[in-house]
Amino acid sequence: MNYFHNFTHQVSRIFGIEHFSYVTQAVTAIFLLASGLIAFFFAYTFATIFTNKLEARIRSKQHKKFTQWLITHIVDPESPPPKVPAFHRTYLRDAILDLVFVTKGAELVLLKELYQRYGFWEKDLRELTSLIWHVRLAALVRLDQWKLCLGMKHLHRLLRDRNPAIRQITFKNLSLTRRASEAWDLIHALVDLEINHSTRHEIISRLLKNHRSLVLECFEKKKCVPLWPVILKVLGDNRVIEAVPLIITLANQTESRESREIALWALGKIGDPRALFLLKSALRSEAPNEKLAALHSLIMINAGEFALTVDALRADPDPLVRKWVDHYLKVAL
Numbered sequence: 001m002n003y004f005h006n007f008t009h010q011v012s013r014i015f016g017i018e019h020f021s022y023v024t025q026a027v028t029a030i031f032l033l034a035s036g037l038i039a040f041f042f043a044y045t046f047a048t049i050f051t052n053k054l055e056a057r058i059r060s061k062q063h064k065k066f067t068q069w070l071i072t073h074i075v076d077p078e079s080p081p082p083k084v085p086a087f088h089r090t091y092l093r094d095a096i097l098d099l100v101f102v103t104k105g106a107e108l109v110l111l112k113e114l115y116q117r118y119g120f121w122e123k124d125l126r127e128l129t130s131l132i133w134h135v136r137l138a139a140l141v142r143l144d145q146w147k148l149c150l151g152m153k154h155l156h157r158l159l160r161d162r163n164p165a166i167r168q169i170t171f172k173n174l175s176l177t178r179r180a181s182e183a184w185d186l187i188h189a190l191v192d193l194e195i196n197h198s199t200r201h202e203i204i205s206r207l208l209k210n211h212r213s214l215v216l217e218c219f220e221k222k223k224c225v226p227l228w229p230v231i232l233k234v235l236g237d238n239r240v241i242e243a244v245p246l247i248i249t250l251a252n253q254t255e256s257r258e259s260r261e262i263a264l265w266a267l268g269k270i271g272d273p274r275a276l277f278l279l280k281s282a283l284r285s286e287a288p289n290e291k292l293a294a295l296h297s298l299i300m301i302n303a304g305e306f307a308l309t310v311d312a313l314r315a316d317p318d319p320l321v322r323k324w325v326d327h328y329l330k331v332a333l
Helices: 002-014 020-075 086-100 106-117 120-127 133-144 164-174 180-192 197-210 212-220 222-237 241-253 257-270 273-282 288-301 303-314 319-331
Strands: none
Touching: 020 086, 086 106, 086 120, 106 120, 120 133, 133 164, 164 180, 164 197, 180 197, 180 212, 180 222, 197 212, 197 222, 212 222, 212 241, 222 241, 222 257, 241 257, 241 273, 257 273, 257 288, 273 288, 288 319
């Protein structure tokens, strides 16, 4: 107390306060207030940690309970469903979504019926229009776990969502569509909206499985020109041999060096001998990248054709071309 008394006395002298008892009272009040705030902070922190651990324990217990019942119900659909209070429905929903990854066929249909019976499907669809972005994202992720295309009816607004993660999941979900009209709408959206290259590649690859002729028709649509490089790469990766005539025509007619270079690369990936004439003529191109793409594809299709032109290529004025020719001579031949 003597220290505290001396401290308050010094404070009163500094500020010219004659009756330092007021200072004592003020400092005491501040000290008590600070002590109370610190005590409240520690109590709140402890209560939060305790509540979170208790909630996690309850969630784990309920999740296990509902998962066990779901497994029993899948084996025996006649088993009575558990009573699910409103505050426990979240645990049931999480248990159903966890089992979606390990079930298929009739079992998956049964899980979907349960998801709809308890109103989870409708709730998720309503939350897609929420003004809060993380609510929209969570609902979209839950619906996407079913690997079913939700269609433009529910997702057309999300294609232009401000959040890039929401746009990316929406595009991927719509790429599962089996409707040609929705596939065209999706391709047009890919042209108009900003989306990263890897996502575009994945979407076109998915569309190729269900709408191969539609993807090939993109070479005849002027609006699809910005997508040509991605489509060409997808066709090469998937070795779509019926696309070879279209790719050869595009490589001969396009003014885009990027599209021509990727077209030459794709022809090598597909490995069709019909492309040999184009590839040999491309070795005389003025663009070094086109020469390298043609060189790589020519070796992939027919190394013998490369051997016939090796002397001219080793004398190429571009040092990068000469370097790669030497590399291929060591590795490929």
